[in-house]
Amino acid sequence: MDKLGNWIKPLLQPLLALAAGLAVGAVAILIVGGSVTETYAEMWKGAFGNFYFITNTLARATPIILIGLGVALAFRAGFFNMGSEGQMVLGALSAAITAIHLPGPGWLKLIGAIVAGMLAGGIWSAFAGWLDAKYRMNLLITTLLLNYIATYFAGYIVTYPLKDTTGSAAMAQTVMLDKSAWLPKLFQGYSLHAGFLLAMLGTILLYLFMKHTVKGYEIRMLGGNPLFASYGGVQRGKLMFLSMFVSGGLAGLAGSVEVLGTQYRYLDGALTSPGYAWSGIMATLLAGSNPIGTAVAAILIAALQTGGMGMERNTDVPLEVSSIIQSVLILFVSAKLTYSFIKRKKAGAKNGPAV
């Protein structure tokens, strides 16, 4: 019974939140004069209706999962890394440039691009960590501000020096990557690409890392009580650098696989306007920084988005209902801490006076 309870308890809160999100979404649907059942049915179809839609949802989930994993790692270590967007953008740009300019066979370009993307994202993220360690700058704020700098910088690169001048369209983008450097599609004719496998692999690896390695243990302790960690010999500086680097590296990987598996070039705004980074952060919050939970939550969020598009195609309800459902989800999940707080308070009272 206890075992069963342990399995259900972490699920209970997200499920309640999901119910609340759908309920508020229903209100929004009614406000714009739609039919709740019909709209949700269309949404389901748009997300999981057939094999095409399922693969489409998973393809969208791929960068969200990777970003979510990175954010989860940082959160677990106690660092509010809000800079995924910039890290992803710089990762994507570096991946694109590497794939275009690295000489050699396709597989080398591909691997080089992925490594470059992860390095770029990781360095950008570790930079914020360095600012915190060295100058005690609030990490939450610096990572947020660095997003703007990174996106404007990437925008500049593809608007001026590396602009694709071959095509007729005056878009701010790089040239198309060589076909040999593309990430393979998993199924012929469907958008799902090998990046999804990387995301799955990353999920499992991060889960095992957090649970079964000494470094993972140290990261969790650092996030729980940094003074306890330093007392026990955990080196905050090094671990912060490591976790921020890996966190940003995962965001960079997310950007890279989008470029190598979907866009095949760096197109300004193609990664920022779908809000992958913010969806990733949402997924992490939703799952309480648990790696497997983050992956599940990321797929859920992707489904809300692809479902929302399906809904918009077939009903008069606007796509933005999805974003309402997402935000309500988060809001309810942030009350999770509450739930355990109330329990703690009761337990405290039972144990007698604290003073």
Next chain:
Amino acid sequence: MDQLFDVSLFASALRMLTPILLAALGGAICARVGLFNVGLEGLMLIGAFSAIVGNYLTGSIALSLLFAIGCTLAFSLLFAFMSIQLQANVIVVGIALNFLALGLTTFSLRAIFDVKGAYYDKNMVGLPKLNIPVIEDIPWLGGVLSGHSVLVYASILIVAALHYYLFRTVSGFRLLAAGENPTAARSLGIKVTRIQYGAVLLCGVLCGLAGAQLSLGNVTMFTEGMTAGRGFIALVATMLGQSNPLGVAGASLLFGFMESLSIRLQGFAMPTHFTLMVPYVVTILAMLFFKDKGYMQEARKSSGSSR
């Protein structure tokens, strides 16, 4: 250089300063009662959007301001409830509210105006501009100081009022006490929870005004996510100003000036990407001069023994 630093640059700095200042004051008052409000960005966005909605619905400036304040009040009540009543992590609640604000405004833009991205109507009236007698006739200074929206002047008055309130009144004294040592304050019969709610709601009002200045003062339109990180810049202004109204005003002035400079530089054959970066780069540089509490103190606060 003369062309760069002309009257209209300083005048626009004053306009740009206002939303940041108002939100930063809201952040300061929250910080004073021990709540780090990351939700300023979202509150401001709600304010900006609802001001436009109010304008669209009533056509009256006063009513649209009231409507904006009402909406941000409701929103900040949510923040207060989650963080004070339910004791959820303030930062998580703040982030969640930013998401909610973005989602709600985007949805409502669609639901109410049936447009995507931005709403503009040439029939909308912006905030009235005030010409201050005497000063407007002074060369240069008149051009800088006169002819702004009411909120620009209001924000300066609010700085003074807030300063007086915090450091000169009994009620402000108790607010400071509630923030400094809530347990002690509570034991003296000071209603700490009520004060915290009051502070968050006041922050809501200020953010509502900040948003209104953004959508009805600086321009007369609403674009999706138009706050563009100003809420976070305001947060930095709060920190730099050490949550002291005058200090916050000083920090906001710097950021406002940088923003207007960034707009001005676009006319100087510089890639817009770099000019748009300026406010963010300057904000980060400004943080060099403000030492955060550091993780040791932070951890002491949250893990400290209950003895």
Next chain:
Amino acid sequence: MLLQMEGITKSYGNVTANRNVSFNLRKGEIHALVGENGAGKTTLMRILYGMESQTSGEIKLGGKPVSFGSPTDAIRHGIGMVHQHFMLFPSFTVAENIVIGREPSRAIGFDRKAAAEETTRLAKRFGMPVDPWKRVGECSLGVQQRVEILKVLYQGAEIIILDEPTGVLTPIEVKELLAAIKELARQGKSFILISHKLGEIMEVADRITVLRDGEVTGTVNASDTGEEQLSRMMVGRELVQLGRSAAALGEKVLEAKGLTVRGSKTKPLLDGVSLNVKAGEIVGIAGISGNGQSELLQVLAGLLQPDEGTVELSGQDVTGASVQRIRGAGLAHIPEDRYLWGVSKEADVTENGIMGHTGRLSKNGILRRGKARSMVAEWVERFGVKTGSLDTKAQHLSGGNLQKLIVARELAQQSPFLIAAEPTRGVDVGAMEIIHAELLSKRDRQGAILLVSSELTEVLKLSDRILVMFEGRIAGELTAEEATEEKISLLMAGGKAVG
């Protein structure tokens, strides 16, 4: 009779903190309330002060039944409380701290000048001088205590509850405080004094009520009793004397020379401290808290960089080294504040248990969870840590049980050197005996132990050598044979150094 508390019972679930307690207070009386930790003194006073409500029983004030829903109610009825951990606002001035809650005002404005004048007037009337414009954070602890008392007097208190008022004061400040209390009692104020320092109580109290396990074991006139009788009433049995063999001294394990930490204040926090600990001895450090002990421990444990001085552990120079290296050289450390340094509340018992042991419990960076669990399970068994399971979060364990877990964890390091800071703070008598026995047995196995405790009795009981700290320096050194409570107290107050 000014105040009567009759048949007070307070239970939390199935734990009873107060059982049928009766207590009364006369006007102008100093009535001491004594008992061991957890005897129910604080609970009783929290009930009187309106911070908790009794399960049953009645409180009468001037013969009339009263009930207080909050401290504000109690204050309104003339009851004031000075808490063990001061309820002050460090960045506010003395005057602001005194008038807060009842500020003199002009319209909505706070009249700070009137507050200062009122403070000066009050201070003069009750003979407790303070500077109204000074920030409380910059005042000494003795002055802070004074501010607390002036605050309750300003609030119009007739009955003043003092909860362990002398714990952090120097002996001189204690003398001043006790004199001030006597003077106030002469002026008609009544005091309830919670303390476990029997000497002080015998000095000032008119009557003494003893609590044990939540029940009153008796109320006696101070003139009719003595410290021995009171201790028997408190503990309920004769105290066991731990058998100790003579120290078999070995090599120097720890050698610190000239440690200095400047800090941000004008006076250094740690001022040229040198000490050594040999294998097979317990060196005790006594001192009023805040005289550099914390800084000394943090330097030795690698948590604080000294500005000057060297630390050598097991023959290696570890000055300014990382915690990891110092632990590698042979340090185990029972921290001073267990919640701050000793545990992560969100983590479970196993995770809290393996901190510092991960090297032994892993292979190629992979944690061997099974081995970790069996190791922690063994400690839980041996030290009698009461926990739901090994997966219970630390925050759900009581303070005493957490302390046992921490002690077990650090002893299991089997390190040559152990820092034991406040090893028994807040634990029950049974646990205290286990911990003391374990520390002595480590010493007998040639361990070197540095013990820091604010309980003088603990230092005297366990130490082979005692160093007394005062204002960041070692004020004196005493052997176990020559050490007495009086000699140590004198050194703690900055008296003449003996050694």
